């Protein structure tokens with residue numbers, strides 16, 4: 385998952401983009417970049433690392449302009465090299481920079497098509513650079529630079545591109561262009577603030593970026609919608625794809641998004657609390673005579689759910705693990721070695737919360753099992769009498785192909801294993817997972833009963849349809865083994 389922001393302001397935007405990126409840092413820790421429009425030139429600075437490491441006073445001073453876009457990256461395609469940091473740029477037509485959150489499932493075919501048919505070279509392994517070239521070609525075919533021409537180009541993009549994508553672009557001579565895939569798999573929200581010089585606009589992955597920069601949340605960009613905000617602050621919006629099932633990625637609510645974000649009119653915080661209530665009720669149904677003394681979250685993301693599980697069970701909630709705030713999110717680290725090492729560095733138990741107690745550990749999800757396996761052992765080492773484990777999400781048994789880097793079934797601890805077998809592998813006394821129907825009901829909440837989501841990593845149903853050989857190919861390109869080999873070479 386990556387974070388994207390685009391702003392059209394009435395004064396310099398680089399500082400706002402930087403602050404916006406820091407609010408989206410949890411979505412991508414590997415690389416960051418900003419592109420601003422300064423007169424007829426584009427200024428770009430990007431590189432590998434956290435936002436705070438990529439930019440300094442000198443690079444920020446270079447990023448002049450009142451229109452710009454920004455990106456923080458969690459790679460799901462290509463390599464982790466700094467040449468694949470975003471935004472990407474093409475000089476023709478007009479000069480376009482693009483930042484993308486998501487993953488294209490037909491990137492390989494498009495790459496060939498773009499080369500053979502559109503005569504464009506894509507210079508990296510990035511699917512986002514492919515997407516930029518498709519957009520550039522479609523815009524070039526319009527022979528004009530008007531909102532109508534851009535919307536027509538976006539229709540072309542949506543016809544050719546498959547997968548999950550939320551995108552911000554700057555087009556020199558026009559302004560900011562933002563669009564979202566026809567199913568709305570990846571999130572994108574529009575905000576506005578009014579000042580003496582007129583309205584300023586922002587488009588971002590999560591509303592938390594708007595809050596902090598003083599923008600009001602106007603609405604989510606609709607699935608398949610294109611938004612244009614011209615350099616002078618005029619806004620145009622149009623549907624650029626035929627209606628398709630709306631399916632926002634449910635994993636955003638489970639793990640990716642910050643709890644203080646509103647996504648598709650649903651509070652992520654409240655969705656996580658409801659997940660805790662439904663899972664607590666399942667525990668009461670399946671283990672009516674449980675002997676749990678204390679509920680302990682595995683920080684950070686599981687806290688909201690864990691608290692509500694404790695309330696539902698009527699037992700104590702305790703923060704038994706302290707998180708080292710200087711270690712980032714482990715799940716989005718690129719290699720298994722680094723992920724495994726980082727769990728120990730990240731979480732340390734307070735023994736008195738475990739000693740002689742029966743503890744229920746709660747995590748938001750169990751994906752590779754890296755975290756839970758170590759945490760169960762840490763709880764035992766800290767003196768717990770028994771260790772139970774609850775996951776606020778169902779077993780992750782299928783690859784994610786829309787922007788979360790879990791491409792290989794074999795790396796998922798739940799793949800090909802029963803819950804009993806997973807329990808044994810993780811070393812807990814019992815393990816309980818949320819049911820998918822309960823998760824979907826909890827996220828939809830009372831306001832949107834029956835809402836559908838992209839739950840593909842739980843049920844293997846891919847809303848865009850997937851070519852038969854796709855999983856085999858991404859497994860070869862993106863498994864931990866393949867990444868290790870690539871880094872070594």
Ligand SMILES: O=P(O)(O)OC[C@H]1O[C@H](OP(=O)(O)OP(=O)(O)O)[C@H](O)[C@@H]1O
Nearest residue numbers: 684685713714715750751752753754755
């Ligand atoms: O089964 P795994 O492969 O270990 O993946 C799942 C774990 O990874 C995530 O935590 P992470 O440390 O990334 O972030 P957090 O601090 O937001 O919980 C998630 O919250 C789970 O704890």
Ligand SMILES: NC(=O)CC[C@H](N)C(=O)O
Nearest residue numbers: 385386459460461485486
């Ligand atoms: N997680 C994402 O959104 C990644 C965007 C893009 N596929 C990349 O790898 O850079």
Ligand SMILES: [Mg+2]
Nearest residue numbers: 682683684685
């Ligand atoms: Mg976690």
